[in-house]
Amino acid sequence: MQSAGNGSEDEAQHYREGQEPPNPIAGITGDVPGTAVQAGAIYGGVHFHSHANDEGAVCQLPLAPAGFTDREGELGRLAQVHAEVGDTRQVRLVVLTGPGGVGKTALATRFLREAMAEFPDGQLYADLAGFAPEEAVEPDETLDAFLRALGVAPGEIPRGLAARSALFRQRTKGRRIAVLLDNALSAAQVRALLPGEGAHLVVVTSRLRLTGLVAHRPRFLDIGPLDAAAAVRLLNGLVAGHRATIGAGTFRDLARLGGNLPLALCAIAGRLVMRPDRSAERMVAELDDERRRLAVLSRHEERPVRAVFDVSYLSLPEEAARLYRLLGLHPGPDFDVRAAAALAGIDYLDAEEHLEYLVAASLLGERGDGRFAFHDLLRIHARERARDDEPAREREAALERLFDYYLRTAVAADLTLNPGRWHLNPMFEDARESPAVFEGRTSALDWLATELPTLRALVLLARDSGRNQAAWQLCEALWMLFSLRKHYGAWTATHQAGLAAAEDLDDPAAQARMLVALAGAHMNLGEVDTATELYRRAHELWVRAGHRLGQAAALENLGVADIVNQDPRSAIARFTAALRIFEEQGEARGVAIMDRRLGEAHRDAGEYDAAIGYLTRAVDYLTTTGDDYMASRALVGLAACYLQAGPLEVADTTLGQALRVSQRAGARMEVARVHQMLGELAQLRGHPRSSREHLQRALSSYTELGAPEAETVRQHLADLESDTGEEHPGEELS
Known part of the structure; x- marks a missing residue:
């Protein structure tokens, strides 16, 4: 026969491993002296003896903190669970998870203190000290305290976890009690402390996600920092x-x-x-x-805040702890599994497993889009642990892997968006020969847009840490993102750093590349004089470097400045010179782009036949080669010619084509320009309502992009509002 009083080291260990503990009194038969509880199949005469608690209902809850603030949403969800405690046979379980110091205990205490009257049979509390396995309180110790509080005489409390757990369930059956289990370590630890059937509410706080409790149908509430x-x-x-x-x-x-x-x-x-x-x-x-x-x-x-974080960190398995440390080196606000894998030099599945562990330990937050982020203080803590626990050579190697991952992926994305553009970084040629990273333009552009905060931070980190080559090369890979989405603040900040890095390298071609891109931002913002000076400096550097394609690009950019300064003749001369270089170098795409530029210059000079000829040739080549971004720009230029010189029907058709191609390319600036021109076309046709709708769309896009064209459209709309003319009957949007 197995005695009810026998306990073992194995039994105490089970709750840590998430297993059900063995039942020490299953199969007992006959008369049993002392205390016996029905934990399994028991045969014979069994009697329960108990002592009433003369002091009334027990209340072990800590005092609610005097400075408790807000948490209305969390309190409301707890109240909702509390309201469901109406079935006297159903125990309701709530698990509050979150990092150390977030206020889980304060929240639980505040709620249960306010709801004390609903649990007249007592409120039990236990700090399970589950910050780390070696410090956790054994559940049989907690049960001893609970049973004493419920009036069980010390001599009637059995030894062994299963026996005590069964007696606790028997003592609480049919009653209404609240139980706060603070700082739980595992689901098995909590299961051993659940009361018997009755209208009980059990609130558990833990830094870990105790998913092993799902069979008890708990409500999981993630507790984050205050707003x-x-x-x-x-x-x-x-x-x-x-x-x-x-x-x-x-x-x-x-x-x-x-x-x-x-x-x-x-x-x-x-x-x-x-x-x-x-x-x-x-x-x-x-x-x-x-x-x-x-x-x-x-x-x-x-x-101490640091010590609170240290306890969670020191409880991690070594590989998860290493990833935690290294993630502290990541300069961006968030990251995905691939970035984490690159940083640690491990495969995707291992990174995913370790990230899940960090999330479960409340050391890392997970977003719904497959991205992860640190709380600010935890990020600093992870960086400190990397400094203290990771050798310097390992930290440097991790950062090198991170730079390489982001640079290669950004190169692949830029190449997907614009495969015809020439580049300085040889990684682009390698990428052309490698398997595709992105399914298409949309996924490439989405990746760049999502990772922009990290890419910006990496450029600045590269510059600050002496990785000058990586700094300007990252900038070069961001060209299409900035061309399509603008992001002027990030555009100028990254390229100023990239330019400084190229200057430190004394690389004239890299300097010129950065100057041209930086000037593009200033030109888009209407800062023509600044842009022109940067283009001039770039041209001089391209000549010094002997880079013919760069010289052609600089001439093109200076010609654009001429157009803005209303000097189409000078622009035509520069574009023609650039065209000759592209022909000399066998760059058919460059020739097509110069056809577009020459068409725009001749249009501004009032030479519409020549303009339409150049622009039509550009559209034909760019659409045939699938260069949607450049084709959209050429179509916008061609539509402008027809809008100014007629016929308006052809302008309408061309604008429709331009809108489709621009949308397919993700060229939001060109989409805005098309709507602006459709608004002008509708006005010319006597459709003010349609005109306003198109102009409103253009204004919305220009404003979102931070484009100076927004003010022109805003004034145009104001002029339309003052127009009291009659609407054209039956008008529709073009």
Whole structure:
């Protein structure tokens, strides 16, 4: 016979491994002395003995924090679960997950304190200390405390996890109690502590996602940092009355630098209260230095922020911990599995597995689009651990892998968007011979747009860390993104850094390439004089480098400046010179682009027949070769000729074709120009309503792109609004 009093090391170990513990009293028969509970099949006369709790219903809940702020959404979801505790046979289980210091315990305590009256048979609390396996409280210890609180005499509490768990379920059956299991380590640990049938509510807090509890139909609530306004209110409430008024802007800065994390905000408030003589602005300056931020938030604190994060980090398996450290080196705001795999030098499936572990440990956030992101303070912590735990050579190797991954992928994306463009970086030629990375233009453009914040950060990091070659090469691979989507702030910031990098390398061709692209941003913004000077400098450098295609490109750009400055004759001369170089070099695409430019220049000179001839030739070549982006620009130029010189029917047809090709190319600027011209065409035809609708579309796109053309269209719309003419009957959008 197996005694109900026998426990074992194996039994205590089961809850850590997510297994059900063995049942030590299954199969007991006959008379059993002392306490026995029905945990399995028991035969014979069995009697339960208990002691009433003379002190009334137990309440073990911690005090609710006085500074508790907001969390209305989370409290509302908890209240919804609480409202469902109407079936006296159903235990409701809620699991609050989130990083250390986010306020899970405070939220749970606040809610259960407010709902105490709904659980008249008691409120139980246990800190399971599940920050790390070696520190976790054994569930049989917790059950001993729970049973004593419920009035079971110490001598009647059996030994062994299964026996105690069964007695706990028997003692709570048919009652209404609330249980708060704080800092749980595993699903098995929680299962051992669930009460018996009854209208109970069990709230579990954990840094881990306890998915092993799904059989108990729990509600999982992810608890994140406070929103910005709530974080400011918490700080203000903690500091109020302890020092002179702090400005709203300073409070916002402090909350932001604390990552809106309640633990960090309490640390900030504590320093403000204890040092009323020190200005809050000084603390902002201290926290603004990322290298010192965690140290400042951890100084003289009972629960230092750094130590709270360390506990979770030190509990990770080695490979997940290594990935966590290395991800701290990633300069962007978020990343996907492929980037993580490249950074760590591991395959996709391993990276995916380790990322899932970091998410489950609440050290990393996962977005619905397959991307991952750190909380600001955790990112700093990961970077610190990389500095302290990862050899310098390993950190450098990881960054080299990261630069190589993003550069090669950006090259592939740019090439997908514009396969005909010539480049300086030899990676482009390698990419032409390699399997396609992207399915088509849409996926390539989407990748570049999604990764732009990271690509921008990588350019600046490359420049700051002396990786000058990578800096300008990344810029070259961003040309099509900026041409199509503009992003002027990122465009100028990256290319200024790329230019400085090329100058440090004393590479005239790379310098010229950066100057031309940077000038393109200024030209788009209407800063013609600045752009023209940059184009002149680029031309000189192309000549110095002996790069004929570069010289042709610079002549083209200077010709564009001539057109903007209303000097079409000078533009025609420059475009013709560039055309001769492209013919000399056998660059048919360059010849077609110069045909487009010459057509635009002749149009501005009022020479419409010549303009239509050049532009038609350009459209024919570019559409035949599938160069949608350049074809869309040529079609817009051709439509402008017909809009100005007629016939309007041909202008209408050409604009329709231009719209389709522009949309297919993702050329939002050209789409906006087409709508602007369709608005002008509708006005010429006496359709003011259609005109307004097209102009509104153009204005929306120009505004979104930050284009100066928006003001011209806005004025055009204002002029239309003052028009009191009659609508043309039956008009429709062109």
